[in-house]
Amino acid sequence: MKKLLRFLFKTLILILLIGFIVIQFLKSDFNNPFDQNRLAELKSEIKDTKSITSDFTKAYEIVNPITNTNGILFDGLKEDYKRECPCLNVARMSFIFGENRLLGNEYVLAWKLEKEFTQKQCLDYYVRNFDFAQNNIGINAASNYYFKKEISELNFDENATLAIMLKNPFLYNPIRQPERLKNKLTEIKTNHNNGYK
Structure with missing residues (x-):
């Protein structure tokens, strides 16, 4: 019985070690599953994206607390998680990922983006290119369409509405x-009664 337990323990350690090595390889520059020109283009677009208002960012973090790709993977082991990784969201909407649908490539692309950009930079790019429905691409178009206001003029509820819409x-x-x-906004306010104005 002791030999079996020792064998199972060693096998588990070996599997974890191999998994760790594979993940480090996927994150490394040795792994390049994407067209490098298009990846460079995406990085350039993210770098050049204008920053979103701080009011929207605050509302977004109340609605969707921000983490990184590793945090999402760890959260995936839980039954109920609500954090978002903007770089992973960019990877999922990216034309690069659309061309290369190998299992996990969205995470690989997110890891590569996280090496060069903050989650805030990814969020700026994501919301400026997200399809908010009714042919409204980007947060400025959505703000004007749904609220007849510029993004800088939105109150908490309106910013939170756009953040919620990023879910669906x-x-x-x-x-x-x-x-x-309205029910979703009420739930958010109830859970974060001091986090909004």
């Missing part, structure tokens, strides 16, 4: 699903 722009559409959106 059809399910939480302020025009088509106002009651569902």
